[in-house]
Amino acid sequence: MWIFDCLQIPLDEIKTAYPNESESQAAFMLSDLWARGEVKMPVAKRAILDCHAVAKSIDNDYFIALYHAVGQGCATVHVETHALGLVFYELTAIVIKNNYQNYQYEVTKKIQYYMNRLLWWQENIEVFEHQRSWANFLVKPNKPNKEALLYVKDTHAKGKL
Template identity: 40%
Template sequence: MEFKDVEVKLKKKNKILFTRESACLQELLKEIRLQKHRTLVLWIFRICKDAESYVKRRNKEDTRVETARELCWKWAQGKCKMQSAKKALLAVHAIAKETRDPVLEAYCHALGQGYASVHVETHAIGFVMYELSAFVRMYGIDKKRLEDRIQYYHQELKRCEKDIENYKEWASFLLDDTRENKEMCLYVRKHK
């Protein structure tokens, strides 16, 4: 995998080191564009455990991440409205603004983006971009570690694609498979 664009962003001291144009994310983005919205939501809720654990270890008394996770999952199930979840998401992003720890900052933004995938598919890759940025902040550009994590994303996405039918409780907007995948719409618009 290629990480030259990440190296450039790191040298420029960018906070987010990965983008939709990052060479290492192209295959994953292809897969994301083909998924049902609820598959991506399930995927995010499965792959965000490491980020949640890191934030919890650093902010033991802070419950904003747990609250956001709970409310966004309820939103995905149709058990609460977007407004409640949105407030909780903004609170998670606020943690990032309150810290000087670049890893905690990246993980909080990752979680805020990831949980927001309930709203629209385009937020799912945001989780990946911020989480991988956190990895680079912790370990440097460790190609093996980054490749392994990206492979993990692929594997979990495939599992979720197979498991999605085992989850019956979804909000009606997530059950509407006639809606176009917004990540695919974004790609088509950019490549006309």
């Protein structure tokens, strides 16, 4: 839920700057439907890749970063650590918007926003989680985090554990 909440700001900025563009909104909508189990992964994946493709077709570094932020955020349905892509690309957009100077305040403010929203969702998720359907692959109890398991395996293989 946190990721869909945080995607609203970059989506709104894109819609304001590119009112006739539909790829970012389609990626968001189809990813939400994917999370609900109403569409299959290939449909949402195609929309996410189309969103990333828009970034390659425009000549504005700020919006290139925002398109990638949206694409990565939408891909969180598939791999939870893609949420970091939203954060990194959106923070990159802030740095670009500030011409690579005096961006620290805006970046810090955005990080605080992410943390506040995450804490809010942590405290309020029960209110919303029963109001929507979830795809079976997202609600399996005790489902291991594959990336965490891979990290432990790699760290162990390198003799760091």
